[in-house]
Amino acid sequence: xxxxxxxxxxxxxxxxxxxxxxxxxxxxxxxxxxxxxxxxxxxxxxxxxxxxxxxxxxxxxxxxxxxxxxxxxxxxxxxxxxxxxxxxxxxxxxxxxxxxxxxxxxxxxxxx
Amino acid sequence: xxxxxxxxxxxxxxxxxxxxxxxxxxxxxxxxxxxxxxxxxxxxxxxxxxxxxxxxxxxxxxxxxxxxxxxxxxxxxxxxxxxxxxxxxxxxxxxxxxxxxxxxxxxxxxxxxxx
Numbered sequence: 001x002x003x004x005x006x007x008x009x010x011x012x013x014x015x016x017x018x019x020x021x022x023x024x025x026x027x028x029x030x031x032x033x034x035x036x037x038x039x040x041x042x043x044x045x046x047x048x049x050x051x052x053x054x055x056x057x058x059x060x061x062x063x064x065x066x067x068x069x070x071x072x073x074x075x076x077x078x079x080x081x082x083x084x085x086x087x088x089x090x091x092x093x094x095x096x097x098x099x100x101x102x103x104x105x106x107x108x109x110x111x112x
Numbered sequence: 113x114x115x116x117x118x119x120x121x122x123x124x125x126x127x128x129x130x131x132x133x134x135x136x137x138x139x140x141x142x143x144x145x146x147x148x149x150x151x152x153x154x155x156x157x158x159x160x161x162x163x164x165x166x167x168x169x170x171x172x173x174x175x176x177x178x179x180x181x182x183x184x185x186x187x188x189x190x191x192x193x194x195x196x197x198x199x200x201x202x203x204x205x206x207x208x209x210x211x212x213x214x215x216x217x218x219x220x221x222x223x224x225x226x227x
Contacts, residue, residue, distance in 0.1 A: 033214045042116075042203055042217030043157075050212045058211055090157065097213045098145045098164065103157040 002026055006091050006104035013081040013111045021076040021107050023091030031094045032074040033101070036060065036087040043090060049074055050096075081111045114139050114208050116218035124224045125194055132190045133221045135204030139185070141165075145207045146180065146187045147215065152200040160202075163187060194225045 007022045025032065030051045035043035035058075045058030049068040063085060065077040074093075078085060088108050092101040115138040125131045137146070148160040161173065163180050170179050179188045187206075191198055201222050205215040 031212065031214075033212070035217075040219075042205075042219045043215070044217070045208075045211060045214050048212045048214045056212060058214065088155070092157075097207070098162070100147065100159040100162060101215060102159070105156055 004091055004093055004102050004104035006089075006107050008107060009105065010108050011110070013078075013109065015082060015111060017081050019078050019081070021078075021089055021091075021109075023074045023076065023104060024072050025074075025091075025093040025102070026072065027093060027095075027102065028071060029093035029095050029102075030071065031096055031099075031101075032068065033058070033092045034064070034066065034074070034076045035090045035092065036085075037090060037106075038087050046076065046089075078109075083111045085109065086111045114206060114216040116204055116206065116216055118202075118204055118218035118221050120221045121219070122222045122224070124226065127196060127225055127227050128193050129225075130190060130192050131194050131223060131225075132188055133202050133204075133223070135187045135189070135218060137185050137187065137204070137206050137216075137218075139206055139208075141206075141209045144209065147205045147207075148178070148187075148189050149203045149205060149217075150200045151203065151220070157203075161189070191223075194223075196225050196227055199223060199225045 033048035034046040047066040091104040094101040150158045201220040207213045
């Protein structure tokens, strides 16, 4: 049972490049989400999903896309990277309302 | 919109001291859950405790205890007999019904426990 996995661990992009951050969970959780954490701050919700085929925007969705074709996977796409997207990205999953969220180890992204 | 305030940005204590981390939140939800997470220097997020809004009984779990008061929207977290390994950033986070019950995080409190 690997829990929540994220790839890559580190990534450096140039402004304007696109990429996909991968997230997978093996706990059969319906709820999955993406957060970003900027230095010295708490986490902010980017996008979330309450089941396969269902996604919605969080607090800071601009510049990011998501899709949820399977229960296990919830990739986050950066369409055209900007320096303001330099951050640590965490993926999380949970069994639903009231349940704890399990977080992946994070992806540290730098946009030059 | 939800808002979470952790007014203490940094706390420094000496090992074996008790320490309380404060959390005040704003929510329009009538029922909700509150969580505390820990982020050690290695960067991962570790679940600590969960409390639902319709049970104000305070609890103790090992060296951790928490004081939830719905009337003042506060959810404080206490570590008894702190240890160096408790050094971390601690986040308070209620769930947000309008965002798929995902979490709204406070800015965090950095706790430094000195030997």
